[in-house]
Amino acid sequence: VSLLVALGVIAVAQGVFVVMLGIFVFARREKLLRRAATVTRSRGRLSAPLAKWLVGSGSVLPVKDALRAMPHDAALVFASEICDTRVPRELRAELGAALREEPWAIWAIDGATRRRWWRRLDAARALGIVGTREDAELLEPLLDDTHAAVRLAATQALAAVDDPELVRLAVLHYPGEALAVRLFTTTTLRTVWQLAEGPLRDCLTSRDASGRQIAAWLALAESLNLPSLRPAVTALVGHPDPEARAGAARALRRYPHAETVEAVRTLLEDPQDFVRAAAAQALGALRATEAEPQLERGLSDGAWWVRFRCALALALLGEPGRAALRRARQSRDKFAREMAMMTSGLSEGAVLELGDV
Amino acid sequence: MIEALRQGLQALDWAILVYFILLNSFYALLLLLSFPELWTHFQLADDEYFARVLATDALPPISVLVPAYNEEVSIASSVLSFLTLAYPRHEVVLVNDGSKDRTMDELVRAYDLYEVPPAIQRTLPTATIRAVYRSRTHSRLLVIDKDNGGKADSLNAAINAARFPYVIACDADTLIEPDALLRLARPFLLGREIAAIGGTIRVVNACKVEMGRVVDARVDSRWLPGCQTVEYLRAFLFGRLGWNRIGGNLIISGAFGLFARKYLLAIGGYQTGNVTEDMDLAVRLHIHLREHGIKADMPFIPDPVAWTEVPASARILHRQRERWHRGLIGTIWERRRMLFNPRYGSVGMVALPFFAFGEMVAPIVELLGYIGLLLGLWLGAVNAPFAIAFLSVAVGYGILLSMWAIVLEEVTFRRYNARRDLWRLLFFALIEGFGYRQLTVYYRLHAFWKVMRGDRGWGVMQREGFARPAK
Numbered sequence: 001v002s003l004l005v006a007l008g009v010i011a012v013a014q015g016v017f018v019v020m021l022g023i024f025v026f027a028r029r030e031k032l033l034r035r036a037a038t039v040t041r042s043r044g045r046l047s048a049p050l051a052k053w054l055v056g057s058g059s060v061l062p063v064k065d066a067l068r069a070m071p072h073d074a075a076l077v078f079a080s081e082i083c084d085t086r087v088p089r090e091l092r093a094e095l096g097a098a099l100r101e102e103p104w105a106i107w108a109i110d111g112a113t114r115r116r117w118w119r120r121l122d123a124a125r126a127l128g129i130v131g132t133r134e135d136a137e138l139l140e141p142l143l144d145d146t147h148a149a150v151r152l153a154a155t156q157a158l159a160a161v162d163d164p165e166l167v168r169l170a171v172l173h174y175p176g177e178a179l180a181v182r183l184f185t186t187t188t189l190r191t192v193w194q195l196a197e198g199p200l201r202d203c204l205t206s207r208d209a210s211g212r213q214i215a216a217w218l219a220l221a222e223s224l225n226l227p228s229l230r231p232a233v234t235a236l237v238g239h240p241d242p243e244a245r246a247g248a249a250r251a252l253r254r255y256p257h258a259e260t261v262e263a264v265r266t267l268l269e270d271p272q273d274f275v276r277a278a279a280a281q282a283l284g285a286l287r288a289t290e291a292e293p294q295l296e297r298g299l300s301d302g303a304w305w306v307r308f309r310c311a312l313a314l315a316l317l318g319e320p321g322r323a324a325l326r327r328a329r330q331s332r333d334k335f336a337r338e339m340a341m342m343t344s345g346l347s348e349g350a351v352l353e354l355g356d357v
Numbered sequence: 358m359i360e361a362l363r364q365g366l367q368a369l370d371w372a373i374l375v376y377f378i379l380l381n382s383f384y385a386l387l388l389l390l391s392f393p394e395l396w397t398h399f400q401l402a403d404d405e406y407f408a409r410v411l412a413t414d415a416l417p418p419i420s421v422l423v424p425a426y427n428e429e430v431s432i433a434s435s436v437l438s439f440l441t442l443a444y445p446r447h448e449v450v451l452v453n454d455g456s457k458d459r460t461m462d463e464l465v466r467a468y469d470l471y472e473v474p475p476a477i478q479r480t481l482p483t484a485t486i487r488a489v490y491r492s493r494t495h496s497r498l499l500v501i502d503k504d505n506g507g508k509a510d511s512l513n514a515a516i517n518a519a520r521f522p523y524v525i526a527c528d529a530d531t532l533i534e535p536d537a538l539l540r541l542a543r544p545f546l547l548g549r550e551i552a553a554i555g556g557t558i559r560v561v562n563a564c565k566v567e568m569g570r571v572v573d574a575r576v577d578s579r580w581l582p583g584c585q586t587v588e589y590l591r592a593f594l595f596g597r598l599g600w601n602r603i604g605g606n607l608i609i610s611g612a613f614g615l616f617a618r619k620y621l622l623a624i625g626g627y628q629t630g631n632v633t634e635d636m637d638l639a640v641r642l643h644i645h646l647r648e649h650g651i652k653a654d655m656p657f658i659p660d661p662v663a664w665t666e667v668p669a670s671a672r673i674l675h676r677q678r679e680r681w682h683r684g685l686i687g688t689i690w691e692r693r694r695m696l697f698n699p700r701y702g703s704v705g706m707v708a709l710p711f712f713a714f715g716e717m718v719a720p721i722v723e724l725l726g727y728i729g730l731l732l733g734l735w736l737g738a739v740n741a742p743f744a745i746a747f748l749s750v751a752v753g754y755g756i757l758l759s760m761w762a763i764v765l766e767e768v769t770f771r772r773y774n775a776r777r778d779l780w781r782l783l784f785f786a787l788i789e790g791f792g793y794r795q796l797t798v799y800y801r802l803h804a805f806w807k808v809m810r811g812d813r814g815w816g817v818m819q820r821e822g823f824a825r826p827a828k
Contacts, residue, residue, distance in 0.1 A: 004740070007746035007747055008746050010750050010753075011749040011750045011753055014750065014753035014754060014756070014757050017757060018753070018757055018787075021757075021760040021763075021764050022760065024764065025763060025764055025767045025779065025783070026776075032771075118400040148546070149401060149547060178545075178548025179417075180416075180545075180548075181548070304478055337474070338474035338475075338476040339476055341474050342474060342476050346491075350496035
């Protein structure tokens with residue numbers, strides 16, 4: 001009997017629970033619809049004052065008021081969006097100063113030391129909008145956060161906080177970061193390149209760094225494309241670690257110079273196939289017509305990727321490269337013949353797209 | 358004799374009650390585990406800021422593998438939808454698996470294909486490749502024309518030809534949301550070592566589809582597709598998310614899953630003899646990672662969505678479910694050495710035993726339960742009020758789990774905008790346990806019969822097409 005009663009109670013409880021869940025689903029939807037209407041209204045109110053302020057014919061205060069009317073999280077998202085997409089760099093400091101003491105900004109920054117990673121994410125994001133050099137201490141732990149999304153947002157705040165020590169730390173941590181965090185660090189470091197140049201040169205010439213670390217810093221050097229880094233990058237074609245040599249070949253694509261081409265050509269004879277492939281790709285990107293005989297020989301390389309890269313590089317060299325591919329189509333070497341046939345029918349645009357791996 | 362039968366029935370009732378409590382406790386655990394997992398994913402999935410971040414060059418290039426067999430009607434538009442996915446760097450490797458219709462001619466015409474030498478690495482054995490084509494208009498497209506060898510064989514040919522380190526296996530008739538690849542690649546952005554990632558499959562049947570894209574998500578008003586819509590929500594929103602926390606995701610859907618190519622090559626690609634190649638592949642990947650001490654994840658993430666058509670008729674549903682269950686039985690039987698083997702970690706100790714004793718055996722237990730109940734009532738061995746209360750709890754629990762799936766959908770992704778669709782979901786959650794559930798039990802029991810007979814066929818999945826929007 002007691003089991004029967006227990007089952008009956010469970011059945012009734014389940015029924016009540018099902019009804020409550022049904023009510024919750026509809027009630028929540030209604031609430032969300034109302035909230036969406038509020039946010040839409042506030043956004044609508046914001047667009048005209050924002051446009052006026054952006055063209056210099058209005059004050060930033062109405063923008064601040066419209067953001068204040070939104071729920072805190074929506075205000076943060078919208079402020080972050082306009083900051084990223086509409087506000088030019090020279091106006092960001094003014095916007096940041098105006099919004100610094102807003103309740104939603106204080107609420108978001110307050111999350112910097114919270115246990116929930118999404119609260120720390122909000123803090124990092126808010127610092128990207130309203131942060132100043134005084135926030136360096138707050139930002140430092142976020143740059144080293146356990147969650148990659150937080151680190152990613154924190155790197156964006158580097159430009160606002162503009163602190164030399166934090167920039168040095170960002171360069172130092174760069175090789176250990178997730179791909180996306182690296183990308184955002186790169187974007188931010190471009191804006192503060194004067195602060196990044198010295199630490200990066202030190203990293204590239206470091207004797208203690210592993211090949212993988214060097215390769216990551218080379219990727220950063222490739223993206224920053226600072227002429228002062230070219231000698232340090234070129235010197236790395238002789239690094240004992242093949243990953244570093246491949247990284248150097250890839251980075252030198254962005255440093256067109258007679259010395260660069262000579263250095264990359266030596267890598268076409270590298271014992272490692274992925275280094276040869278990277279070198280071939282770089283020579284194509286540099287449009288190094290003087291490397292055409294070497295690239296033509298590369299069509300018979302034992303590694304598929306090297307043949308593929310050489311064929312694509314030749315296709316990018318204009319008429320001399322195309323002529324080499326036509327010759328290769330008649331080659332007695334089956335591999336060279338097939339690779340040349342595969343690539344010689346492609347337009348330059350298609351070759352660029354195909355080679356962008 | 359009658360007394361012995363009564364005692365036997367009572368023992369059976371108790372055994373079924375214990376089985377019911379254990380199984381449903383585990384489902385409750387999966388549900389509880391899915392809450393934090395879903396919330397964590399939702400924080401990034403619903404984030405406009407992160408959506409902007411996703412559209413960057415930081416993502417790894419991906420090869421989209423599309424096996425096609427007799428798809429002349431839809432192949433051109435399907436390929437276009439794959440080519441126009443919002444992803445910075447991807448290629449489409451389409452394999453024409455010896456189609457008997459004009460699939461190949463249609464491709465040549467639509468994409469201006471020209472034959473190139475088959476300069477592709479052939480690491481995995483496949484049926485004979487007749488020719489390899491590239492497109493003059495879309496350099497991201499590679500088409501392989503080969504002898505018929507089945508879906509797994511086609512996928513193996515595509516893996517051989519793929520240039521990129523990650524591949525995504527799709528069905529030619531699956532509609533992938535334009536941003537699904539971006540979302541699927543999110544774990545890479547966050548720096549995780551990944552062996553495979555599964556995305557969500559949703560039911561397209563009543564949705565409004567334009568140019569190969571779902572523009573209005575709807576819930577079918579018909580019984581079978583409607584019940585399957587709730588079933589898919591339940592399976593993906595808390596089933597697989599719960600498994601993420603346990604570390605034993607055993608199913609990466611064959612219609613929409615991303616894999617690291619190097620691991621696929623290491624395990625020899627897809628097995629051509631298996632009727633459900635996706636589960637078999639996931640289990641073999643787990644084995645490979647464990648046996649080689651590789652720390653790579655196989656997560657399921659809920660927000661990348663691919664839409665697929667589910668059977669609208671009982672006949673086709675029968676074929677599909679019977680085949681799925683046959684695949685489950687085959688995979689578990691083949692990998693039985695992993696059961697309760699601590700060497701395989703949570704997969705051997707939890708996931709595979711659950712699939713064996715929870716999923717595979719469940720229809721037999723349910724059938725025994727129905728028989729035992731009827732016999733017990735007839736012989737007076739079962740107390741009628743007890744039986745009714747037990748049935749109410751069992752059905753109520755099923756409804757509760759479905760309701761939770763709808764709640765999870767509603768608090769996170771909210772794909773169904775119309776209130777009418779929300780009502781429909783609730784309605785199907787309520788009626789799913791009456792008829793639909795018993796039907797699928799029958800289909801799964803049929804799978805045991807076919808396994809005993811040694812049947813290894815696929816059966817034909819007839820489709821209605823994407824042109825039946827809900828009223």
